[in-house]
Amino acid sequence: MFRPWFNINLPSDPDHNIMISPYNMGAFKNILSIADVPSELSIKTNLNSLFQNHFDHVPKDLLDIDYIYCLNALRSISWGGKIPVGVPCPKCSFSNHTIIDSEQDLKLQGDPTALIKTDLDGNEIIFRSTNLLYHRELLSCKAPEEFLRVSLFNTMYTVNGVPFDHDRTGFDAWYEVLTSEQLGTLSGAVGKIPQYVINIDFLCMNCGHCDPNMKLNNHVAILKLLLQSGHSLANFYTQTSMMVNEHKYRLEDIHNCLPYEFELYVKMLTEYVKKKNEEHEKNNPSK
Ligand SMILES: [Zn+2]
Helix, strand or coil: CCCCCEEEEECCEEEEEEEECCCCHHHHHHHHHHHCCCCHHHHHHHHHHHHHHHECCCCCCCCHHHHHHHHHHHHHHHHCCEEEEEEECCCCCCEEEEEEEHHHHEEEECCCCCCEEEEECCEEEEECCCCHHHCHHHHHCCCHHHHHHHHHHHHEEEECCEECCCCHHHHHHHHHCCCHHHHHHHHHHHHCCCEEEEEEEEECCCCCCEEEEEEECCHHHHHHHHHHCCCCHHHHHHHHHHHHHHHCCCHHHHHHCCHHHHHHHHHHHHHHHHHHHHHHHHHCCCC
16 A cells, blocks of 8 residues: 655754654554543553554654654644544533644744753753653643642753752652742743644634633643544444445445545545435425
8 A cells, every 4th residue: 555654853853854654544443442541551552553653763752742743743644634623612611613723723832942941049950841741640630739740840851950850759848848939930931841732713602702812732632632633433433334334335445544535435425325315305205
């Protein structure tokens, strides 16, 4: 089977070149089967198998921003940039359907190659975007104060030139005695760490609430969106079983399809069914 390859460069290391190749529907089914559960293990498994199968090599020490960049590129060459998403209204909770164009709306904030330095009472602390995905606690942390503690622990890179040791007990003891002024300084530095943001021009179809500056900036949520690409395992099974059972497609051929080919088949089939239904109604005017 013909497999196109594309060139990309890592945001944190623009000289690092990677070749990527789109996934087919069989591989996508495997992605969906674990993407539903955003646990540390499923994300790790997902990313590892994606990198092994669709990238020419697995780069060492990938940062968060690199993961998101790579997955967005893979998603774009497989499906195109447009992702349908359900966005709950912050006012009335109604789930609005909207389209995100990940090639346009996913923006990197901050300089991906810069190290973020801050001075804390004469000590130089350097932060950098890190591999937060491997820290399950970030997935479950809700309170903003907790988020700062977890972010600090994971993004501290060096203190006075010495690599931060990531010793939790020592860190917690240090964190507990920080003054609110020191916390403010640290929080300011963490805020400058480069991160991806998806801008959403939000309008609620139910209550009319609008927010042209809505942002999605949780890296785990962005990853999940890029992995699932607006699909669920349940609707994938519904579509494929209909194609196989009622329209004589072979499951093997469906699995070998590239995603944009699959979308074309689904579109053609939907139009065919619609046409048949219309003909049926015309020939059998019952009521
Ligand atoms: Zn609403």
